[in-house]
Each structure stands twice: as C-alpha cells, then as structure tokens.
Amino acid sequence: MTGGAGFLGSHLCESLLARGHRVLCVDNLDTGSLGNIEHIRDAAFTFRHHDMTEHLTIDEPVDFVYHLASPASPIDYLRLPLQTLKVGSYGTHNALGLAKFKRARFLLASTSEVYGDPQVHPQPETYWGHVNPIGPRGVYDEAKRFAEAMVMAYHRQQGVDTAIVRIFNTYGPRMRPHDGRAIPTFIRQALENKPLTVFGDGSQTRSFCFVEDLVRGLVLLAESGEHLPVNIGNPHEMTLLELAKAVVVATGSTSEIVFEALPIDDPQVRQPDITRARQILGWEPTVDLEEGLRRTLAKVTIRV
Numbered sequence: 001m002t003g004g005a006g007f008l009g010s011h012l013c014e015s016l017l018a019r020g021h022r023v024l025c026v027d028n029l030d031t032g033s034l035g036n037i038e039h040i041r042d043a044a045f046t047f048r049h050h051d052m053t054e055h056l057t058i059d060e061p062v063d064f065v066y067h068l069a070s071p072a073s074p075i076d077y078l079r080l081p082l083q084t085l086k087v088g089s090y091g092t093h094n095a096l097g098l099a100k101f102k103r104a105r106f107l108l109a110s111t112s113e114v115y116g117d118p119q120v121h122p123q124p125e126t127y128w129g130h131v132n133p134i135g136p137r138g139v140y141d142e143a144k145r146f147a148e149a150m151v152m153a154y155h156r157q158q159g160v161d162t163a164i165v166r167i168f169n170t171y172g173p174r175m176r177p178h179d180g181r182a183i184p185t186f187i188r189q190a191l192e193n194k195p196l197t198v199f200g201d202g203s204q205t206r207s208f209c210f211v212e213d214l215v216r217g218l219v220l221l222a223e224s225g226e227h228l229p230v231n232i233g234n235p236h237e238m239t240l241l242e243l244a245k246a247v248v249v250a251t252g253s254t255s256e257i258v259f260e261a262l263p264i265d266d267p268q269v270r271q272p273d274i275t276r277a278r279q280i281l282g283w284e285p286t287v288d289l290e291e292g293l294r295r296t297l298a299k300v301t302i303r304v
C-alpha cells in the first residue's frame, strides 16, 4: 500500500491485517506519520520509507497494489503543488508498473474532486466534471484526473487488472488537528472552546463518510472485478453550518460559530450518487454522523 502511513492508509492497513493479509506499507511521510502506524505490532506488517515518484523494487510476490499516496488536504496540496502533481503522475506510473510486473490487482484512490464544482447533483460516475485546471486546486484535481486516465490506459493497453475508487469526504480518528479539513478543524476549535470558523455563509454542502465504512468499501472494490470508477462516500448531505452545529453538540462545547472568506474554487455542493457501489459491491455506509463523531472524539487523546 502506498500512502499507508496516512489517515486512510493506516486504517486500511489495520483492516487488511485483520483479514489475514501481509501488508507492505510504503510512504515518504510527506503528510503521513509513523505515529499513525506505530501501534501496529504484527509480523505480517512492514514499513518502507520510500517516495513513490522514484522506482520501487519489491522482492516478494504482490497480489494487490493499493495506491493512496498523495497529499489529500487542501492545506497540504497548496503547500506541496509540484509533489502533488508528481505523485499523481510519476507515482501512479510507478505503482501501476509494479502491479503490471507482479500481475497484481491495482486500486487507485481517486477523489470526488475529479468532479470539480459540479454542475450535476448528486454526482454519478458518468458525470465528467467541471474542474478549473489553472486554479490553485488544479494541482490536486488534475493530478487525480490524469491518474485515472493512466489507470485506464494501463488497463486497456497493458491488460492490468485495475480499479478506481472516487472517495468523497471521509473523517475519523487520526486526522491531524491542523490539516485544514472541516471536521478536524471544527473538533479542535470546539475542544478549545474557540470560535468555529465556517467558510462563506456555511450554505455549501458536503457529505461525510466515517472511515470504517470507507475502508470496507475500498476492500470490497479491490476484491471485485470492477474496472470503471466507483463512488464511495456517504450520500447524507449537509451544509457546513449544520456540520459546525453538530460538532458543537457532540463536544458539549461553548464555542460560537463565525464566518470567514470562502477559499478559491471551493465546491458549492458535494454528494455522491452511490447507486453503482450498492449494485456492484452491495456497499452502503452504516455509521451516521452522530455516531461517527462520537467514535472520532473517543480517540482524540491530545486536547489541543
């Protein structure tokens, strides 16, 4: 697994180990950390410090390549624009080359950002998106779109067994308090009893999936024979203002809510159409926001 020391990757490592797999976690620790995986004490688990933009050699056989390596939070990819483009292009090329060489099934962690600021709502996989290639977010959105194109080329031209998952906003334990994404930011602010900073007027919508549901969907897709993109996310849509209020309630905080300028190219709406995930994988989320926030807060060890 590339990006295995990140937020999603570390949960996926645990899930695969629990299913009896051996896991080689490859990560350059750009945005992930050893702290996310240091609790994993399992002879079937190995960590390799490696940058996926460089060629990777593995001696053992490989059955699955889960390619998650990429900065994922806007705060990270705005700070690391070239690294984001490189890991989406060279990094995906190297990971696909490995899958081809090992005759392994390959899964690309793509993103709902390939839809950009969508003109179709909710977003089905057949919608091609509305992305600004030259805006500051283009480094992430276009890297993932390029990565998807490369995955399909390896599949069509080289016969690699590939899958693409379009992940929608996911949250859970181990998100960094300062990673800039809405839920960890609101939780940090609420626990400090500081104002929760909502962008714009808070009417923009998102749909938040608990990490356990997401990881279950990823494994189901990897173990299926599907090649075309599949959305995995929670279709329950809410405004950012509703989310901020839910975090205040879940934390019992006395924080007020304040409003700040909307970032450039911030999507107005975001909601997955999960018809294909339901039909092909029999997957749908089971953890609602209240429960997911409770389980996330239970793991917050550092009161920041």
Ligand code: NAD
Pocket: 002, 003, 004, 005, 006, 007, 008, 009, 026, 027, 028, 029, 030, 031, 032, 033, 050, 051, 052, 053, 067, 068, 069, 070, 071, 072, 073, 076, 087, 091, 109, 110, 111, 112, 166, 167, 168, 169, 170, 171
């Ligand atoms: P994360 O930043 O916590 O994890 C990404 C990991 O990739 C980190 O451990 C980082 O060090 C590693 N990495 C980055 N560049 C690398 C490189 N060149 N070589 C090796 N490792 C590298 O982010 P996350 O939220 O866990 O996201 C994981 C994947 O899922 C990403 O591909 C992201 O685009 C995708 N995704 C996540 C979400 C979400 O809501 N969390 C939504 C859509 C897509």
